[in-house]
Amino acid sequence: MFETITVGTDARGVATLMLNRPDKHNAMSAQMLEELTSAAHQLGTDDAVRVVVLTGAGKSFCAGGDLAWMKAQRDMAPVARGREARKLAEMLMALNTMPKPLIGKVQGNAFGGGVGMACVCDVAIGVAGAKLGLTETRLGLIPATIGPYVLARMGEGKARRVFMSARLFEAEEAVSLDILARAVPAEALDTAVEREIAPYLSVAPKAVARAKALARKLGPRIDDAVIDHTIGELVACWEGEEAREGIDAFFDKRPPLWG
Template sequence: MFETITIDVDARGVATLTLNRPEKHNAMSGQMLVDLKAAAEQLGADETVRVVILTGAGKSFCAGGDLGWMQQQREMAPDVRGKEARKLAEMLQALNTLPKPLIGRVQGNAFGGGVGMASVCDVTIGADTVTMGLTETRLGLIPATIGPYVVSRMGEAMARRVFMSARLFKADEAVTLGLLAKAVPAADLDAAVEAEVVPYLNCAPGAVASAKALTRTLGMPIDDAVIDHTIDALVSRWEGEEAEEGISAFFEKRKASWMV
């Protein structure tokens, strides 16, 4: 049914949603955004599903935006770029509002949009070997559509430490930042995720869904106005000279003009 992801549901109703482009380090393509949004809607409507685990196949959790997708966006008109940005925003919001517990299993590196997906999970457990980073500003872009979820997860003060610098950080720092709940040896990752799953199987599913919805009303609001603002901010950056220079330098395998 899906081109870029897989879904497996066990007898308990625990669904594992896997990003399945290992040869591309699970980088997000336009098709993956469509698949993930549809998967979130499908799992949310399935009364037999109690918990969802989000993970990646292969060495990486998610390397951010797919290079081919980025090249296509360079040639797009601003309104079309906006539509592509909205695909990402709608996918993240679909996962964020999933009426089931969403547990992130970060088995490999996560950059850019991958950090965004880790941030929409209710709890995220990572292998202690992973590297993460919000790398957009190296390209002259900004972590816009993922921004509300990243800041909501980390808090503004913690987010400021890594949101603008594109600095890479290890799993232990991701725990300090609040992005990961804990980091464990890779061999212990499944057991740590399972420990998060089991308590939900003893809870009333409807009450869990209602409690999750309530937390969103009590925390930082991520509504249509916020989402529209992030899309506009990203499209504006795409139109600037820095984005043109940064993305050109990336594909030409050279340093951008501002790099030392």
């Protein structure tokens, strides 16, 4: 059914949603975004599912946007770019509002949108030594559609330490930034995730869903107006000279004019 992700549920009702493009470091293509959105809706309405674990196949959790997808956007009109940005926004919203506990198993590096995916998880556990970063400004872009979730997780003060600089940081610092709850050795990752799963198997599923919805309601506002604003900001960046230079430099394998 899916080509870029896998979905499976065990006898306990623990579903594993896995990004499955290991040869591309699980970079997000338009197809992957659409499949993730569909999977989130399916898992959210499946009464057999008690908990969802989000992870990636291979060495990387998620490297951000797929290069071919980004290259295609370089030549699009603004309206088309907006449609592509909305695919990412809708995927993040679907995961964020899914009425099931979402546990992130960050088994490798996470950049750009990969950090955004970690931030929509109710709790994320990462492997020690993994590198993370909001790398968009290197390309003359901004972490726009992931921004509301990054700010909701980190708070403005902590977010500003890494939101604009594109600086890479390790999982241990990601804990201090509140992106990850814990960073553990690779051999301890499965056990750490199981510890997060276990409590949800002994509580009322509908109460969990209602409590999660209440937490979202009481937390920072992320509605259609906020999402539309982030999409508009990203489209505006794409139209600017810096994005053209940054994207061209990236594909030409040369430093951009500012670096």
